[in-house]
Amino acid sequence: HAAEAQRTDLxxxxxxxxxxxxxxxxxxxxxxxxxxxxxxxCKFVASAxxxxxxxxxxxxxxxxxxxxxxxxxxxxxxxxxxxxxxxxRTCVLVSEENEEAIIVDAPxxxxxxxxxxxxxxxxxxxxxxxxxxxxxxxxxxxIDCGVSIGTIFGIYMIKDKDNVTLDDVLQxxxxxxxxxxxxxxxxxxxxxxxxxxxNGFTLDPSLGEFILTxxxxxxxxxxxxxxxxxxxxxxxxxxxxKFVEKCKFPQDGSPSKSLRYIGSMVADVHRTLLYGGIFxxxxxxxxxxxxxxxxDATLNCKGRVIAEVRYMWHGSxxxxxxxxxxxxxxxxxxxxxxxxRALELVPRKIHDRSPIFxxxxxxxxxxKALYASES
Ligand code: AHM
Ligand code: MG
Numbered sequence: 001h002a003a004e005a006q007r008t009d010l011x012x013x014x015x016x017x018x019x020x021x022x023x024x025x026x027x028x029x030x031x032x033x034x035x036x037x038x039x040x041x042c043k044f045v046a047s048a049x050x051x052x053x054x055x056x057x058x059x060x061x062x063x064x065x066x067x068x069x070x071x072x073x074x075x076x077x078x079x080x081x082x083x084x085x086x087x088x089r090t091c092v093l094v095s096e097e098n099e100e101a102i103i104v105d106a107p108x109x110x111x112x113x114x115x116x117x118x119x120x121x122x123x124x125x126x127x128x129x130x131x132x133x134x135x136x137x138x139x140x141x142x143i144d145c146g147v148s149i150g151t152i153f154g155i156y157m158i159k160d161k162d163n164v165t166l167d168d169v170l171q172x173x174x175x176x177x178x179x180x181x182x183x184x185x186x187x188x189x190x191x192x193x194x195x196x197x198x199n200g201f202t203l204d205p206s207l208g209e210f211i212l213t214x215x216x217x218x219x220x221x222x223x224x225x226x227x228x229x230x231x232x233x234x235x236x237x238x239x240x241x242k243f244v245e246k247c248k249f250p251q252d253g254s255p256s257k258s259l260r261y262i263g264s265m266v267a268d269v270h271r272t273l274l275y276g277g278i279f280x281x282x283x284x285x286x287x288x289x290x291x292x293x294x295x296d297a298t299l300n301c302k303g304r305v306i307a308e309v310r311y312m313w314h315g316s317x318x319x320x321x322x323x324x325x326x327x328x329x330x331x332x333x334x335x336x337x338x339x340x341r342a343l344e345l346v347p348r349k350i351h352d353r354s355p356i357f358x359x360x361x362x363x364x365x366x367x368k369a370l371y372a373s374e375s
Pocket of ligand 1: 137138139140141229263264265266
């Protein structure tokens with residue numbers, strides 16, 4: 001009977017978030033509204049990703065005038081920006097695809113008449129405004145061969161939505177209100193935390209709804225898998241190299257770990273969250289004396305050389321490192337930069353990057369110990 005009850009009593013993502021909201025009597029549903037727009041973006045991208053191969057080969061209906069199809073990442077970005085702005089709850093958007101932060105026009109920050117009627121706020125009350133940092137479609141190298149890709153997002157509350165500045169975005173990850181990702185894989189899975197554990201929802205295409213399939217995800221304390229681009233090994237620093245050596249040739253009698261690396265952060269992190277283990281995007285010292293300089297991505301760069309930056313930082317702080325670190329901690333794991341707890345970073349620029357080690361609590365303890373013994 002219990003199994004039957006599960007099948008007929010569907011916990012959709014909206015219902016779940018509304019339930020959570022019930023614990024905060026002061027809340028008026030602004031977050032639920034924002035989230036429903038994010039969910040819409042994810043559904044759109046899921047459908048576009050599914051059609052992408054076909055669209056390329058035979059073209060899609062409606063695309064008759066020979067215009068080139070928009071690249072999926074560009075299309076996804078447009079969809080998310082429009083969905084977020086039309087939620088009427090966003091003040092600032094930071095997207096991997098946009099060099100500058102998008103400051104939402106004041107009338108669209110939840111002040112318009114429609115909302116005043118719908119949400120019945122009295123004149124002295126203000127609707128909540130949010131900042132959303134996102135990578136609309138991460139894992140671009142995997143798009144054309146049909147391997148899993150994903151959307152990543154992190155959400156902050158804006159303090160004063162009538163005076164929005166970039167400082168509202170350049171906050172430590174510990175200030176984040178919620179974070180999540182959606183993976184477009186063999187199934188479409190949305191993983192979300194609003195600071196009260198982590199839950200996973202799978203898209204039922206026949207219903208068009210995300211259904212709670214992975215309640216209260218906890219990452220195993222130790223895992224059997226490590227995940228890293230070993231092609232960069234010659235540029236690793238000593239702690240990373242030692243760590244990976246130990247994964248392959250453990251000295252303490254424990255079994256060696258398996259290597260899994262997809263090259264889509266969402267897919268690699270999702271597997272890490274469910275199976276345990278560690279995902280590494282280490283600092284990359286690309287010179288014999290460790291001093292060669294690569295861009296720190298302040299220009300949305302992909303490896304463009306500029307002066308005086310020592311490493312090529314990989315994970316973007318705002319829309320990769322913070323959301324994934326938030327989820328890991330919420331699931332009982334850890335996230336570390338090689339120097340500090342990842343969520344305590346304070347980004348100086350919106351496209352700042354950082355090395356990242358995240359996953360099972362004990363596995364991350366090991367890499368922390370190696371860095372500590374180095375300094
Ligand atoms: P993208 O922003 O071009 O999509 O690249 C981001 C992806 C991440 O998802 C993944 O972790 C990383 O690039 C893999 O990089 P590499 O192929 O250098 O190992
Ligand atoms: Mg990316």
